[in-house]
Amino acid sequence: MSNPGESNTAPIENKAQLIDVLAKGCKPQEAWRIGTEHEKFGFRLPERARGDLKPFAPPAYEPEGVEALLTALEGPDWQAIRDNGHIIGLKGAGAHKGRSISLEPAGQFELSGAPVRTLQETEQEMIAHFQQISGPARELGLGFAPLGFQPLWPRDAMPWMPKSRYAIMRRYMPKVGRRGLDMMTRTCTVQVNLDFSSEADMARKMRVSLALQPLITALMANSPFAEGKPTGRLSNRAYIWLDTDNQRSGQPTPFFEEGFGFERYVDWALDVPMYFVNRDGHNLDVAGCSFRKWLAGEQQEPLMGLRPTLGDFEDHLTTLFPDVRLKQFLEMRGADAGNPSMMIAQSAFWVGLFYDPDVLAEVEQLVKEQPWLQYQSLAELVVEKAMDAPFLGGLRPLAKRVLELSERGLKARNYGEEYYLAPLYEIADGAKTQAERWLEQYYGAWREDVRPIFQAADISL
Template identity: 55%
Template sequence: MSAPAKANARPVESKADLIDWFASGCKPPEAWRIGTEHEKLAFTLRDLRPLPYEGGPDGPGIRDLLERLKAYGWAPVEEAGNLIALTCPTGGSVTLEPGGQLELSGAPLETIQETCGETTRHHMNLKAVCAELGIGLMGLGFNPKWPRDAIPWMPKGRYAVMKRYMPLKGALGLDMMLRTCTVQVNLDFSSEADMVRKFRAAIALQPLATALWANSPFTEGKPNGFLSYRSHIWTDTDPDRCGIPAFVFEDGMGFERYVDYMLDVPMYFVYRDGRYIDVAGQSFRDFMAGRLPGLPGEKPTLGDWSDHVTTAFPEVRLKTYLEMRGADGGPWSRICALPAFWVGLLYDGQALDEVEQLIKDWSVAEISALRDQVPARALGTPFRGGTLGDVAMEVLDIARRGLARRGRINSQGRDETCFLDVLFAIAESGRCPAEEHLEAFHGRWNGSVDPIFVEYAY
């Protein structure tokens, strides 16, 4: 989840300012970049428990980990005296999710090779620090062992607001906050029309991404009946701000239509003078009119709008770029595969044409049905007389051709297509990662999830 927006005190005078804020993200293709974000579960090697914020005689805390990461060139970010994030002068940040999940929000980079290099450096730094502290890190979509009440909350103001409000809207919002992990990629667009094309393609294919990365089959030590429980959790988090935004496929979709959507999403908070003011459930439209009950007489800034945009959680989210949000967290290879998948499909014009041809007659009802069924069935989800797995190879071939045409070559003479190899292996087998975990659980793990903390640790 995002930190507070960088201060932008420019007042919002009209709806046009909000539209212009989205439009400011338009960039020529040569300026398009790739921003990759990935979350990890942190635990003590001694007993596999999630880390508290503060360490003590019983073991290390998340704060200890952040403090030691500063030695690698990261600058501290504090809130109310608590170290809650780190930033890098060359771009990127390390932040804390509500349950202590550690997130790298990567810098905007030009190639998948650069993204994978950034990921590798980050994990090598973490491995050194974690070895000193007795901490383990693991990439999964959901904490496989510990109940919600065993997960310590991190001391960030926005999380206190969400902790109070989320149970009013859905049964699984607190699980989303405390126990899930994801990997996502952020991509640019050149114009409003280009944004719409990419948004539609990404929404249609997001269920396929969920299936390929499905990696969360356990809850509190037992199979939970899902392959991506993380994805299922979003279906019972908050209907006001989650799911498939069907309007994306309607005539008239553009920046203004997304502004209208965001104006209808209830607020969580307003950030003022280093603290979060709880305005959960109140209206940004009222804020613009100076009638926000939590801040009577005050009107928003573009910084407030930027913060508000981060509180909607559709499968694809528009900011001044597009966020692909459908994938479970996973190991290093699948972190690098996610930007390769989406860049291959969306950053090459011919590939995007091919995706549009593939999905041109997919109805919103079919896409919604895929989204609803994929958490339990992954690549086995029924689709048009076959399965979603039948679509996977065709889409991966489009992505591979798109990456090949990009022609970004590394020092060994290899292009970006190599990062798709792990996905081709999954698609060819017809088995998502979660199915491998379940086979191990019922076999060599002897009905225990504890081995996953060793076998799938970074």
């Protein structure tokens, strides 16, 4: 989830301004870039545990926790982002310009990568980030594991970060779904952000990527445990999202309809209830209020006397959680966090499909072989069985067809990126998902003890 930034204070006069917020994302193909974001769970190294600092426990904000780590990383190239005086993120400068580090609600550590041209640059950025946090993390007795769902600790054992928007969401989430607080505190994801050239190009990519999100969820499944036990689901993270807040998440039907474009996304966004507005550097709780009614001048108690600005709308866009989110780029949001090669593979998957126009046309025809409803229902089925979920013709054959198209798209880019798809090809060919490999360890060498997963997955070694 994004860090706070400077808001556009221009008043909203008409809907065209809101459409233009999205349309400004259109770029010529030569300017298309790749932005990868990934989250990971911090945990207390057992050899450094003592007193209240329990082995494998998620680090609190303080003491000897997330605040100390952010402070240790702060410097000329990483400038502090603060919320009510608390350091809650870092903005990159110099060699790290375009990157940021942010905190999810329970301290999940997120790198939002800079827009880069190639997947090799994505890989270098990821390795550099892991190396950067490794030393300070070890000094604090912390490790970091990218897993889709917290495998050991219950929700009430998870800490809360002092980020004001999270306090608003914490109060509001239980009103709109049963698992919203679990989404906030116990999930981690990896996503890739990709560009579009026009409204029509955006719409095609939106429909294709929404249809294929369940496939990438299955390929990337990496969350089979909760509270120390197998859940019977291979992507517990995806299960959590099925009952978080269905007004703002999932696969909204209007996105699949012909004629979908910037205006329809704006219309959908205006009908999603708000969380907050920022005034004078403070987030005001307006959760549940209607942005559409606010624009129409209808009186809503928390918004009395406030005029909507473009910055308010831009902030509102960051609080929408469909499987594919539109801002001035498209965010693919359907994958569990996983090991580094898998997280880069997820970026490669989408880059190959979307950054060659001929491949995009072919994959668009491929997904049209099934009605959109099939893909929407598949989102629930892959939660439990991942690649073994029932699908006409089988998910593995579908994965192979899609991966072959992605590979062709990557080869057309001529950067030598296609080898990043190898981990996904292995799973499509019958290899176990990450989740199934963890389960194999759990019932084997770990003797039904989930705790070894933290150090087995640790990227800060």
